Amino acid sequence: MNQKTSSTHSYYDADIVVVGAGGAGLTAAAAGAEKGARVIIIDKRKPGGSSAMAKGFLAAESPFQKRAMIHTPKDLVYKIAMEYGHLKMDPRIVRAFVNKSGDTAGWLEKMGITVGHVSPSYIDQEPLTWHIVDGGGDRVITQLKRYCAELGVQILPRTEAKNISHHKGRITGVTVIKGGLESVIRTNSVILATGGYGGNKELLKKYCSIYHDGMPCIGVPNMGDGVVMATSLGAATEGLGVLQLAGPFYPERTPIMINGKEIIMPLAAIGFEPNIVWVNKKGERFIDETVGGDHFESAYAVVRQPDMVAFIIADSGIIQTMEAQGLIAGQGKYKEIQRRGMPGLPQAIRSVVHNGRTLVSESWDEIASWMGAEPQTLKNTIEEYNACCDQGYDPIFAKERQFLIPLRTPPYYAMKGDIRFLGTIGGIKINHHMEVIDLQGYPIPGLFAAGVDTGGWTGDNYCGKLPGTTFGFALNSGRIAGENAAIFVLKGASKA
Numbered sequence: 001m002n003q004k005t006s007s008t009h010s011y012y013d014a015d016i017v018v019v020g021a022g023g024a025g026l027t028a029a030a031a032g033a034e035k036g037a038r039v040i041i042i043d044k045r046k047p048g049g050s051s052a053m054a055k056g057f058l059a060a061e062s063p064f065q066k067r068a069m070i071h072t073p074k075d076l077v078y079k080i081a082m083e084y085g086h087l088k089m090d091p092r093i094v095r096a097f098v099n100k101s102g103d104t105a106g107w108l109e110k111m112g113i114t115v116g117h118v119s120p121s122y123i124d125q126e127p128l129t130w131h132i133v134d135g136g137g138d139r140v141i142t143q144l145k146r147y148c149a150e151l152g153v154q155i156l157p158r159t160e161a162k163n164i165s166h167h168k169g170r171i172t173g174v175t176v177i178k179g180g181l182e183s184v185i186r187t188n189s190v191i192l193a194t195g196g197y198g199g200n201k202e203l204l205k206k207y208c209s210i211y212h213d214g215m216p217c218i219g220v221p222n223m224g225d226g227v228v229m230a231t232s233l234g235a236a237t238e239g240l241g242v243l244q245l246a247g248p249f250y251p252e253r254t255p256i257m258i259n260g261k262e263i264i265m266p267l268a269a270i271g272f273e274p275n276i277v278w279v280n281k282k283g284e285r286f287i288d289e290t291v292g293g294d295h296f297e298s299a300y301a302v303v304r305q306p307d308m309v310a311f312i313i314a315d316s317g318i319i320q321t322m323e324a325q326g327l328i329a330g331q332g333k334y335k336e337i338q339r340r341g342m343p344g345l346p347q348a349i350r351s352v353v354h355n356g357r358t359l360v361s362e363s364w365d366e367i368a369s370w371m372g373a374e375p376q377t378l379k380n381t382i383e384e385y386n387a388c389c390d391q392g393y394d395p396i397f398a399k400e401r402q403f404l405i406p407l408r409t410p411p412y413y414a415m416k417g418d419i420r421f422l423g424t425i426g427g428i429k430i431n432h433h434m435e436v437i438d439l440q441g442y443p444i445p446g447l448f449a450a451g452v453d454t455g456g457w458t459g460d461n462y463c464g465k466l467p468g469t470t471f472g473f474a475l476n477s478g479r480i481a482g483e484n485a486a487i488f489v490l491k492g493a494s495k496a
């Protein structure tokens with residue numbers, strides 16, 4: 001791994017080059033180095049990617065679950081994943097991911113990563129898969145970097161991969177740019193883990209029919225470099241066009257005191273509570289709002305509305321109940337708020353009124369005008385909803401009786417929610433060894449890919465029924481890719 005220089009270039013040598021140091025890249029680098037390979041990992045930013053923003057990862061039959069007596073059989077998780085994706089995935093990839101996940105959780109624990117709880121993401125969710133990490137994804141990244149350094153992995157931040165060179169069907173190196181200077185890392189094996197194309201408007205428009213310019217990506221704006229480099233080497237694609245959607249997303253955050261401790265609360269959580277009401281720009285309800293418990297799936301209901309907007313509506317009674325009792329729906333990290341009260345919530349909402357996304361008013365007429373709806377349409381909607389609440393039955397969308405709470409106590413609250421996405425999923429076609437597959441269906445020797453750069457392991461969104469899926473896949477596919485790349489370069493035993 002020594003750096004050498006010639007008149008035009010610097011050269012590095014490595015057995016394996018990992019491109020992208022998010023969850024997938026760092027696990028790949030560590031796993032490759034554990035098997036004895038000399039590994040260089042590069043990142044065009046600092047290591048972390050969107051992985052650093054995650055709350056928790058999926059695992060089945062992990063040590064954390066076993067100690068907490070949580071029963072989450074691998075077979076069940078595998079079957080739910082396949083069913084969610086309408087079988088339009090590669091079952092061997094899904095199986096490899098799920099089977100590895102419990103072991104990977106233990107592997108991470110040995111690096112000093114602790115899990116606060118294994119959380120549902122909505123009411124009564126089963127089985128429990130979402131391992132909420134103390135310190136979140138950021139802590140996972142820190143510990144993985146430390147472990148990589150211990151194993152002798154060379155980590156090159158602010159180093160961008162531009163091109164993979166090859167000769168007679170063999171990979172020969174990666175051209176990188178660091179500080180404006182071009183270098184070549186000579187290697188016979190590359191693992192691509194560049195985190196998708198959530199920041200690349202051109203690719204988003206090409207592959208995602210629902211994407212529009214006003215739809216923000218809340219993850220790291222990765223540019224699709226992995227997909228571009230793989231396809232230029234003849235890789236096939238799979239699953240392009242999948243966005244990790246969430247909505248209706250109300251983006252305000254405000255400090256709230258919980259048990260004497262101030263936390264910065266994303267008010268988005270209010271929008272996913274089952275006892276609120278959603279209306280579109282016309283002032284019409286459009287679905288049973290309890291679907292917001294899985295706020296990835298509920299996004300599709302919002303996508304169908306004019307301008308992909310939904311207003312989150314509540315009266316003072318509902319907001320005061322939330323203030324007194326906290327959230328009902330699970331939101332992982334915000335477990336402390338669940339059913340425990342959020343003192344000062346009405347004032348917190350009022351404190352963000354100036355941003356133009358929120359209105360608190362005594363009058364539905366004023367709220368309707370602000371939304372751009374016909375006042376009579378909104379008033380009819382509220383009247384109809386209140387009648388459903390009075391009779392304890394929603395004949396329109398069959399919302400569960402316990403969440404039918406009438407909106408009668410002013411002031412009323414209206415919060416504008418839209419669609420956001422955490423990033424993209426899919427792109428490079430792989431097999432269950434994380435080998436990149438060419439257009440004829442064969443592995444490209446020495447080329448591997450992991451994380452959300454790849455397709456074939458999920459359906460057409462983040463699988464909210466198995467929370468932790470994307471971060472979990474990044475960690476596990478990376479680990480499998482690293483093991484197999486090491487076997488490839490060191491000509492070792494059978495594939496992992």
Ligand SMILES: Cc1cc2nc3c(=O)[nH]c(=O)nc-3n(C[C@H](O)[C@H](O)[C@H](O)COP(=O)(O)OP(=O)(O)OC[C@H]3O[C@@H](n4cnc5c(N)ncnc54)[C@H](O)[C@@H]3O)c2cc1C
Pocket residue numbers: 019020021022023024025042043044045046047048049050051052053054055056057058137159160161162193194195196218219220222223225226422423450451452453467468469470471472474
């Ligand atoms: C706010 C938020 C919360 C989330 N919470 C969860 C959660 O709780 N559970 C869950 O399962 N998922 C969650 N996700 C999604 C999940 O974090 C990601 O889908 C997953 O971690 C992606 O991992 P990755 O390694 O594939 O990509 P990333 O973590 O994005 O890493 C890709 C890396 O590649 C680098 N890179 C890109 N191009 C190049 C190049 N040419 N050269 C060198 N480096 C390059 C980037 O700089 C980046 O660091 C969340 C996402 C967000 C935004």
